[in-house]
Amino acid sequence: MLVLVGLMLCLAPADALTAFPPKFQVGKLNGNVVLKCNTSEQQVTWRQNGDTELMAEFDAQGQTLTISGLDLPATGNYSCWAGTVLLDATYLVVSRPREKRMNVSCQAESYRGSFHCSWTGPHSAVFRARLTRSDGSLGEWVPATGHHGQFNASFVDPSFCPFAEELRPLELHLEGLSDTSYLNFSIHFFIHDIVRPDPPQELTVQRRGEKLYLAWAPPASWPLPKSYFALLYRLQYELPNGTQVDKYMEGAEETQLQERAQRVRISCQDPYINTAWSPWSAWQDVDAAQQHQLRGR
Numbered sequence: 001m002l003v004l005v006g007l008m009l010c011l012a013p014a015d016a017l018t019a020f021p022p023k024f025q026v027g028k029l030n031g032n033v034v035l036k037c038n039t040s041e042q043q044v045t046w047r048q049n050g051d052t053e054l055m056a057e058f059d060a061q062g063q064t065l066t067i068s069g070l071d072l073p074a075t076g077n078y079s080c081w082a083g084t085v086l087l088d089a090t091y092l093v094v095s096r097p098r099e100k101r102m103n104v105s106c107q108a109e110s111y112r113g114s115f116h117c118s119w120t121g122p123h124s125a126v127f128r129a130r131l132t133r134s135d136g137s138l139g140e141w142v143p144a145t146g147h148h149g150q151f152n153a154s155f156v157d158p159s160f161c162p163f164a165e166e167l168r169p170l171e172l173h174l175e176g177l178s179d180t181s182y183l184n185f186s187i188h189f190f191i192h193d194i195v196r197p198d199p200p201q202e203l204t205v206q207r208r209g210e211k212l213y214l215a216w217a218p219p220a221s222w223p224l225p226k227s228y229f230a231l232l233y234r235l236q237y238e239l240p241n242g243t244q245v246d247k248y249m250e251g252a253e254e255t256q257l258q259e260r261a262q263r264v265r266i267s268c269q270d271p272y273i274n275t276a277w278s279p280w281s282a283w284q285d286v287d288a289a290q291q292h293q294l295r296g297r
């Protein structure tokens with residue numbers, strides 16, 4: 001049985017897709033499919049994946065090609081020709097049985113309406129996706145980039161308002177084509193549920209006598225005003241014996257430490273939406289800061 005399936009897959013010599021084809025058609029396995037050549041020519045010839053020898057169960061009449069009992073070897077790139085002139089091409093695939101939810105993960109760095117999604121899929125697949133925006137309008141198809149079964153794409157909802165409450169979720173519709181099959185699924189989510197801020201920036205450490213002075217700035221991508229788009233900061237510092245201590249501060253952009261910290265780093269979140277915590281900033285070495293200061297003297 002496995003050998004048979006393997007043979008069937010090998011029989012379809014379609015070149016791997018490198019981009020989403022402009023025109024494709026989805027047929028049911030074992031069903032009938034009618035392909036139409038978009039032309040004013042009365043009589044055309046067909047090629048499947050460049051091959052002029054079509055299978056016996058194909059019936060070409062005028063501008064149409066009827067395929068009875070669609071199977072995997074019958075999928076692929078159908079082009080229609082007037083002699084040596086290419087007229088049109090349609091990529092034919094079979095619909096996949098509905099599979100379990102695909103694992104799509106989306107992330108926004110703030111409330112500006114732009115976000116990034118990634119997902120896994122068949123190795124040979126190409127994907128595109130489009131957004132139904134917050135005002136209900138439909139966005140353009142966005143081709144996904146990816147290889148080795150890992151795909152991603154970036155989206156923008158120009159109608160998104162960072163100051164308004166999100167009343168209904170965005171809908172992202174994904175379509176994939178592998179060599180032989182079509183898959184399609186949708187996810188719904190609110191931007192505020194996928195926000196993960198960028199790390200705070202410009203963390204600096206200064207030693208003044210026994211005290212350490214620290215300052216930082218919000219992530220550049222975080223919206224203003226600060227009074228409205230608040231941030232909770234989590235400062236982490238490491239003591240000489242290796243113990244790590246956390247200090248939480250809302251809104252502040254500087255602080256001082258009495259303890260002998262070796263190195264510090266910082267992260268942030270939106271405390272009102274309770275978003276995910278940002279990635280950590282890079283560790284800042286306190287000794288380096290001290291030496292820097294000595295050299296400065």
Ligand SMILES: *[C@@H]1O[C@H](CO)[C@@H](O)[C@H](O)[C@H]1NC(C)=O
Pocket residue numbers: 021050077078079086089091
């Ligand atoms: C299908 O075949 C035609 C004719 O060879 C070619 O121009 C076109 O790029 C092919 N499409 C795909 C998606 O491979």
Ligand SMILES: *[C@@H]1O[C@H](CO)[C@@H](O)[C@H](O)[C@H]1NC(C)=O
Pocket residue numbers: 038039
């Ligand atoms: C058929 O071809 C015409 C001219 O190239 C184009 O405007 C039209 O959108 C095509 N229709 C389909 C269904 O592809």
Ligand SMILES: *[C@@H]1O[C@H](CO)[C@@H](O)[C@H](O)[C@H]1NC(C)=O
Pocket residue numbers: 103104105
């Ligand atoms: C979904 O993907 C994320 C990140 O790629 C991963 O951490 C998580 O375990 C996956 N979940 C499932 C159910 O596969």
Ligand SMILES: *[C@@H]1O[C@H](CO)[C@@H](O)[C@H](O)[C@H]1NC(C)=O
Pocket residue numbers: 116118145146147150151152
């Ligand atoms: C998106 O996919 C491309 C191609 O696989 C990869 O190089 C890139 O790092 C990915 N980007 C993200 C943010 O995952």
Ligand SMILES: *[C@@H]1O[C@H](CO)[C@@H](O)[C@H](O)[C@H]1NC(C)=O
Pocket residue numbers: 026184185186
């Ligand atoms: C994609 O999936 C939706 C349901 O999720 C379905 O209504 C639609 O017909 C599918 N598109 C195609 C081309 O099969």
Ligand SMILES: *[C@@H]1O[C@H](CO)[C@@H](O)[C@H](O)[C@H]1NC(C)=O
Pocket residue numbers: 239241242243
């Ligand atoms: C590390 O040092 C701190 C402060 O000096 C102390 O409170 C803590 O108990 C020490 N931890 C360990 C594991 O020795």
